[in-house]
Amino acid sequence: xxxxxxxxxxxxxxxxxxxxxxxxxxxxxxxxxxxxxxxxxxxxxxxxxxxxxxxxxxxxxxxxxxxxxxxxxxxxxxxxxxxxxxxxxxxxxxxxxxxxxxxxxxxxxxxxxxxxxxxxxxxxxxxxxxxxxxxxxxxxxxxxxxxxxxxxxxxxxxxxxxxxxxxxxxxxxxxxxxxxxxxxxxxxxxxxxxxxxxxxxxxxxxxxxxxxxxxxxxxxxxxxxxxxxxxxxxxxxxxxxxxxxxxxxxxxxxxxxxxxxxxxxxxxxxxxxxxxxxxxxxxxxxxxxxxxxxxxxxxxxxxxxxxxxxxxxxxxxxxxxxxxxxxxxxxxxxxxxxxxxxxxxxxxxxxxxxxxxxxxxxxxxxxxxxxxxxxxxxxxxxxxxxxxxxxxxxxxxxxxxxxxxxxxxxxxxxxxxxxxxxxx
Amino acid sequence: xxxxxxxxxxxxxxxxxxxxxxxxxxxxxxxxxxxxxxxxxxxxxxxxxxxxxxxxxxxxxxxxxxxxxxxxxxxxxxxxxxxxxxxxxxxxxxxxxxxxxxxxxxxxxxxxxxxxxxxxxxxxxxxxxxxxxxxxxxxxxxxxxxxxxxxxxxxxxxxxxxxxxxxxxxxxxxxxxxxxxxxxxxxxxxxxxxxxxxxxxxxxxxxxxxxxxxxxxxxxxxxxxxxxxxxxxxxxxxxxxxxxxxxxxxxxxxxxxxxxxxxxxxxxxxxxxxxxxxxxxxxxxxxxxxxxxxxxxxxxxxxxxxxx
Numbered sequence: 001x002x003x004x005x006x007x008x009x010x011x012x013x014x015x016x017x018x019x020x021x022x023x024x025x026x027x028x029x030x031x032x033x034x035x036x037x038x039x040x041x042x043x044x045x046x047x048x049x050x051x052x053x054x055x056x057x058x059x060x061x062x063x064x065x066x067x068x069x070x071x072x073x074x075x076x077x078x079x080x081x082x083x084x085x086x087x088x089x090x091x092x093x094x095x096x097x098x099x100x101x102x103x104x105x106x107x108x109x110x111x112x113x114x115x116x117x118x119x120x121x122x123x124x125x126x127x128x129x130x131x132x133x134x135x136x137x138x139x140x141x142x143x144x145x146x147x148x149x150x151x152x153x154x155x156x157x158x159x160x161x162x163x164x165x166x167x168x169x170x171x172x173x174x175x176x177x178x179x180x181x182x183x184x185x186x187x188x189x190x191x192x193x194x195x196x197x198x199x200x201x202x203x204x205x206x207x208x209x210x211x212x213x214x215x216x217x218x219x220x221x222x223x224x225x226x227x228x229x230x231x232x233x234x235x236x237x238x239x240x241x242x243x244x245x246x247x248x249x250x251x252x253x254x255x256x257x258x259x260x261x262x263x264x265x266x267x268x269x270x271x272x273x274x275x276x277x278x279x280x281x282x283x284x285x286x287x288x289x290x291x292x293x294x295x296x297x298x299x300x301x302x303x304x305x306x307x308x309x310x311x312x313x314x315x316x317x318x319x320x321x322x323x324x325x326x327x328x329x330x331x332x333x334x335x336x337x338x339x340x341x342x343x344x345x346x347x348x349x350x351x352x353x354x355x356x357x358x359x360x361x362x363x364x365x366x367x368x369x370x371x372x373x374x375x376x377x378x379x380x381x382x383x384x385x386x387x388x389x390x391x392x393x394x395x396x397x398x399x400x401x402x403x404x405x406x407x408x409x410x411x412x413x414x415x416x417x418x419x420x421x422x423x424x
Numbered sequence: 425x426x427x428x429x430x431x432x433x434x435x436x437x438x439x440x441x442x443x444x445x446x447x448x449x450x451x452x453x454x455x456x457x458x459x460x461x462x463x464x465x466x467x468x469x470x471x472x473x474x475x476x477x478x479x480x481x482x483x484x485x486x487x488x489x490x491x492x493x494x495x496x497x498x499x500x501x502x503x504x505x506x507x508x509x510x511x512x513x514x515x516x517x518x519x520x521x522x523x524x525x526x527x528x529x530x531x532x533x534x535x536x537x538x539x540x541x542x543x544x545x546x547x548x549x550x551x552x553x554x555x556x557x558x559x560x561x562x563x564x565x566x567x568x569x570x571x572x573x574x575x576x577x578x579x580x581x582x583x584x585x586x587x588x589x590x591x592x593x594x595x596x597x598x599x600x601x602x603x604x605x606x607x608x609x610x611x612x613x614x615x616x617x618x619x620x621x622x623x624x625x626x627x628x629x630x631x632x633x634x635x636x637x638x639x640x641x642x643x644x645x646x647x648x649x650x651x652x653x654x655x656x657x658x659x660x661x662x663x664x665x666x667x668x669x670x671x672x673x674x675x676x677x678x679x680x681x682x683x684x685x686x687x688x689x690x691x692x693x694x695x696x697x698x699x700x701x702x703x704x705x706x707x708x709x710x711x712x713x714x715x716x717x718x719x720x721x722x723x724x725x726x727x728x729x730x731x732x
Contacts, residue, residue: 150531214714221453222669222714222718224669225669225670225710225714226711226714228662228665228666229711232704232707233704236702236703240701240704338658338662345535345538349531349532353531385546386543388535389520389539392528392535392539396528397528397529397532
């Protein structure tokens, strides 16, 4: 019975799972409120009921029932029931360029996220923070995982991105402390904001040269110090610049980091980073990591590789910083300190080095865990580090390290007849 | 000039905290080629243990409100007991966070270290709450003046204790059998275990000694700045880490010296420039030093031996 069930589940392609999750989100949307009333809850539990489980342990059976009826049952049953047409469709799409099938899947994913985030504001914030963390983790994985440096400069990169984009949008869209009135109407925001983010990212990459150039001569601990010094210096510079608020911070950014913008940037980031790390310069990074002298002997331009990796990683860190600034709508230099560094490290090393899947899993699990364990208050910061220590001891490079991300493989049909090679 | 000497004394005191903490980083690096990133929080824990033991000893040695033993005995007992307890903590950190990862990529051990540090901070917050404790003033402050410069007995005591501990460490590493084992281990970590010296003894010992020194620094620090706070180890710890690198990895002398140099840089930068620029200028100087001497003052390019 069980094996038959897991075999059926194995036959469901990615499209089927997406449909299934869409079904469960719809189920929550439609009957969530009523069902929670029947089960004796005042309102539908947020974030899969984890928060409520900590507050009222007696409700756990009801919450489990709720989770089963709303999430597990619709997802699994829809997935299994639609597996035949979904496989057929996936098979058709398999012959088309991967971009079409990718776009179809991504729009399904967007629908799911949109519905789930639409249920309440808390979900919206959680999902946006999670997606920004995915960008951050990916960008750090490029430097620390694919490139193998131990760089601590990410909070600094984020700070540069956050502040440059904030200054630009504040100048362009608000009557601000910088004198000029609003130059552009708020309605132009969605079109101008990407340009602002790109400029902010490019400025961040320029600043990354401060860390990248010393990395020609030193590796490991010395680079860690240089990058750490960079983070401290950026923080100190911002604290001393009264025009951008100094230590008091900068607020009232226009609210441009909507769900759509964050989602689009996250997808773009995954796509670009994946293409980058599988390209020739990306493989050169791996070569430099594994053996710099040998890579040099094999005509890899190590300096160019290092500069590219740092600037590329910094660009995305800057974008993430910009998105975060426009989501929180208030930033101060303290946001980008050692605490942030520890958080990003946790995400990167939990998920796994040198892996796109790892970054996504790491960022999502640490930020969702952080939210889910919120009722534990302080003890949250004992549970998460302990978990990470256990992961480090059992799998020193992270949960899903060195796992390649292949869109075509992920989306292909799963029925056994057409299958080639092991499912991975 | 008077102002300069006054600050010189302050810098000496400030530098001795960095030096004592940096020693622990450097010694662990010499043995395991890893940095113990929980070290800053060991310093913090040491200060809190010091608080506890100081309160304990003042309680048992006092009849009514008057203490029956002189303050310096209580201080010595406080420092010694805090060092001993922190050494045990150091060994526990080695056992949990570092021994299972001895052959893993180095970054993984750095992460476990960081996470143990967070656990120590949060554990402290959870147990003692967010209120700040003030360290009891065990000995009365006496101020002397010489040529316009003010000395307090605490300042001199702090510098003296720090220098004494460094000298003791030097003698330990140079003259004792265990010190020899540590030097040998850092010289060749593969051959020494074959000679019957186990890494599983030398590494905990190194952690214990380093943590003991950090705890001593913690008690001394809380004598000078008597308000304790669970996050106090973060900034000091990272800066001491910078000092350890600046001195050259694994170099005991270098770490101590660089600790003092860092203290001097910070105090004198704050003397000349506005104090908000302190970090910026201090780190710029450090970057400049590392540009010209990329392996620190006493470091060598391809070795990280424990050197004296």
